[in-house]
Amino acid sequence: MTLRSQDPRIAIIGGGIAGATAAVHLGELGLNVVLMEKSAGLVSGPPICHLHAGGNLYREIPEQQCIDLLEQSIETVRLYPHTLNVRPTLIAIPQSDLGQPEEILPRLVTIQNAYRKLVEQDAANQVLGAVDNYYRLYQREELERLAQQQQANPPQSDDEWVIPFAQHADLTQLKYPVVLVQEYGWSVFRLAASVDLTLEALPNCQVMLRTELVDATFQDHQWRLTYLDAQGERHTQTVDYLVNACGFETGRVDDMARHHRQRLVEFKAAYVTHWPACHQWWPEVIFHGPRGSEDGMAQLTPYADGTFQLHGMTESITLFADGLVASTPTSAQPQLPLYLQHKIERGWPMSAQKDRTVRAIQHMSRFVPSFDNAEFAGTPLFGAQQIPGDDVTLRAADVSFEANQYARLEVVKGSSALRAARQLVAVWQLKPDAGELSIEAEHPCSMAFTAQQVEQQAIRLCHARGYPAALAKVYGL
Structure with missing residues (x-):
């Protein structure tokens, strides 16, 4: 690929899921990209564990956000085909919760119909299994029947995926029906590995790690960027377009570029545990609850080798009492x-x-009593999440543009990243014929790697970052 001197240069500041995906997309289109990341690696921000293909974890968001999340998730899976853990999610409403299962059923029908339309438009969109199997309801009697059965290794049907839940959850605490939905697991380490492998193979993408932007000035129709390298030495580069993908630190670059924007930032953590007694294939399980209360949502995310990631949406587990902060007028x-x-x-x-981690285990064992013998298994997955505007419930967001070829990627959920990158190309008219090909044809470099190559690189990243290799391994079908 030959770069001409007149080709525009695009700087992306921040190598999280948004910035890295933008670099992959622009790079695959043959554009001249510089990606600056101040840490030692790409995609190492807030915990990613769940592909929100329908937004069913969020009762409080409107249906349109759910459909947006579905569409964005499907696009992202097609770009990163080796990152999914293909297993369903169970959504249960405890007796202690004010919500009713019937309240989420109309939304499931709407999302299923949206999925059906996407598959009718393009068969390649069928990445969440058969449309008619998108969700299923389980009454208590069915769960009690399944509790008497033995799970196949690996499970071959939805019923078989439900068996461990039926055997170990306290079914007396739940309202019915329990919902099974095809929202899969998403491996942040295989995602990071996919990005690493692709960007290494793109000669038109310059990745600069341990590089911190300290000033950005727009003059003579270009951005002059001043940055510090790993040794603390100061350098400058000039680019034509500036993309702010700094995640929770997006406001720092906004201030440098003199483009004010109202936003929230929220610090969150998820906890890595090992359940020695577990020798079954679990689905993901969500026990709904009021956010921020002692009965906040409990989330059990399964990985290989008896490893589970836990969220508990209380201020003593995943949330922090002073962890939600807002921008100011200045x-x-x-x-x-x-x-x-x-x-x-x-x-x-x-x-x-x-x-x-102990509190997270205790929170989950309220609903799955035998989980109380799970153990601490390593460093929490943690980070801060940006939310543009002032609505803490917002989950589907992507990109905003300002004057002087400046844009900010405002991805709340990682699955919005490709949609945001495509908007950069469209609004700035960087590649007039972009979007005419399928996602797969448009990203040949991303498609070139095998599942085994991605998994091996992901395991290396786990070891380097101090996490168990189970978080990188393929789990599910």
Whole structure:
């Protein structure tokens, strides 16, 4: 691929899921890309574990956001085909919760119909299984019957996926029906591996790790970027377009570029556990509950080798009492409390890691009593999530544009990343014929790697970042 001197240069600041996906997409189109990331690796931000293909974890968001998440998720899976853990999700409403299962059923029909239309438009969109199998309902009697059965290895049907839940969950605590939906697991380490392998193979993409932007000035129709390298030495580069993909630190670059934007930032953590007694294939399980209360949602995400990631939407587990902060009239960058900033920059004290992991285990064992013998298995997955505007429930967002060839990627959920990158190309008219090909044909480099290559690279990343290899391994079908 030959780059001409007159080809525009695009700088992407931030190598999380949004910035890295933008670099992959623009790079695959043959554009001249510089990706700057201040940490030692790409895609290492807030925990990603679940492909929100329909937004069924969020009762509070409107249907249109659910459909947006479905469409974006399907696009992203097609770009990163080796990142899914193909197993269903169970959604249960405890007796203690004010919600009723019937309230989420009309939405499931709407999302299923949206999925059907997408598959009718393009058969390649059928990445979530058969349309008619998108969701299924289970009454208590069915679960009690399944509890008497033995699970195949690996499971061959939805019923077989449900068996461990039927055997171990306290069925007396739940309202019925329980919903099974084809929202799959999403491996953040195989995602990072896919990005690494693709960008290494694209000669028109320059990846600069341990590189921190310190100033951005627009003059003579170009952006002059000043940055520090890994040795702390100052350098400058000039580019034509500036893409702010700094995640929770997006406001810092907004301030440099003098483009103010209102936003929230929320610090969150998920906890890595090992359940020694588990020798079954679990689905993901969601026990709904009011966000921020002691009965907040409990989420059990399965991985290989008896490893489980836990969320508990209480302020003593996943959320933090002072972890939601807002921008101000004088700065677009919300300021996290110093102790949370230190967690991001320096890591957690071991005592805090273990305390919150134990609370997460206790929270889950309220509904799955035998889970109380699960153990701490390593560093929490954590980070801060940006939310544009002032609506803390917003989940489907992508990109906003300003004057002077400046854009910010405002991805709340990782599955929005490709949609955002495509908007950069469309609005800035970077490639007039972009979008005429299928996602697969448009990204030949991304498609060139095998599942085994991606998994092996992901395992290397797990080891390098201090996480169990189980988080990188393929789990499910």
